[in-house]
Amino acid sequence: MDFFGKKPNKEFDALLNICTSPNFNNEQKIEAIEKLTPFKEAVYYLIIMLDEKDNNPQIRCAVAKALGKMGAVEAVSYLNDALLEEDNVKLRYAAAVALGEFGTDAVSSIHSLITALTDSNNKLNYAAATALDRIDPKWRKDIEESIRAIPFFVKELLNCDSHARQIASIFLKDLEIQQWPQNADEREKIISLLIIAFVRALIYSDTQIRHRILAILEQYDPEWLQSETARCQIPILMKSQAGSLQEVNNAASQLLDKIDPSAEKIIPAIIEAKIDSQSENRRKIGADALIVLEKLDPNWSHSKPAIHTIPVLIKARVHGNSDICQLANQLLNKISPAWARGEDARSMLSYLIDILLEENNDISLRCAAVKTLEEMGPPVKEGVAPHFRSILLENQGKINALMYAIYSAWEVIDPIGEERKHIWEMMQEVKQDQEAKAPWLLD
DSSP: OOTTSOOOOHHHHHHHHHHHOTTSOHHHHHHHHHHTTTOTTHHHHHHHHHHOTTSOHHHHHHHHHHHHHHTOGGGHHHHHHHHHHOSOHHHHHHHHHHHHHTGGGGGGGHHHHHHHHTSSOHHHHHHHHHHHHHHOTTGGGOHHHHGGGHHHHHHHTTOSOHHHHHHHHHHHHHSOGGGSOOOHHHHHHHHHHHHHHHHHHHHTTOHHHHHHHHHHHHHHOTTGGGSHHHHHHHHHHHTOOOSOHHHHHHHHHHHHTTOOTTSTTHHHHHHHHHTOSSOHHHHHHHHHHHHHHHHHOTTGGGSHHHHTTHHHHHHHHHHSOHHHHHHHHHHHHHHOTTGGGSHHHHTTHHHHHHHHHOTTSOHHHHHHHHHHHHHHOGGGHHHHHHHHHHHHHHTTTOOSHHHHHHHHHHHHHSTTOHHHHHHHHHHHHHHHHHHHHOGGGOO
16 A cells, blocks of 8 residues: 555556656657556546646647546546647647547537637547537537637538538528628638539539528628639539539529639630530530620630630540531631631640651541641641651552641642652552552552
8 A cells, every 4th residue: 555545556657657757759658648548547647748738749649539538527628728729730639539528528618619610620620510519419509609610610511521511501591691700801711612612512413502502692792793702613613514404504594694704714614615525514504604705795705815725626626526626616716717827726736746646546536637737837837747758658659538638738838848749749659550560459
């Protein structure tokens, strides 16, 4: 027996010695802390270790976890202090998790945990929300407290978990609009997140959530569609692969009606959607948006953003099916009848040559690349001619669609080139010679 009448415990003393001695590393101390949890008398020492701010943050995190596991109610106030005052987010997270372990015994921490919901760290947000639900499942109904959690619930609308989004949308919808933050900066952040959540719900056909968010936006900020965030969401909408075309069209009309032709990313997004060969939905949305764009600015096609879509349209006319190719040609000619002679088109020179030189490519694809090079004309002569020459010489005697396409394009790119004529005459001679000897050997 010791002086106080307690029976000595060698294991406890040894573990405590490891925790407090400088002769052991952090890993050894953390392991010892975990082994101390069965000993109720360890609570006092663990609280001291938690409260000692000079201790290593990893050690203090392990202590917070141990105190929660032990259900040490006397540690609640110390964990609460760690949750509120510490700069180390990992320790704050550990404190929030530990407080959740105490259930109703940690009711005094509700205010602090709600404060943690507004932190920028998502992991801490979720730990605080989980702890609150364990401490008092009805905490969300306490309007005075939960109003402070509005930013958290707004972020929850972007959660991957549909149940979490549903809960957040119901909670936010039930709040009176005057209870929402009125501070200009905070208000702007919340509106931006709501708009992003609205578009996401639109894309994934979360009808109920979308209606709730829209109702909030209309009340909280009737001018939300004029915001920069709303305009920035239109390109995302254009890229969506929404499952229900009617659902998207009906809800998207509010965004599409507010298209700003001067917004740099809008026009490229609309054009990319319109020529998407993989998605009928995107093409339909792109077509609708283009109609709106025409009404807002009939001269949109002459803008820099429109001109910069020429490379995308060139890819579409080369790789797309006949309908997409036709659409791409229509848009190219609308943007500029002389599109093929501009810098944006010439930036695709190496791309087109690579398609031409790849022998494994389908002959129709190679011919489409050659046709585009032909339209670029003499300015690309220096870069194209050597490749045309090598292909024609390597394929002497082969008279097929690709050879004709190359010769035709070379004639446009270099109309007075004597070498081209010489190569063609030589090819014709070889062809005639082969035809006379063995016509079945011809390609």
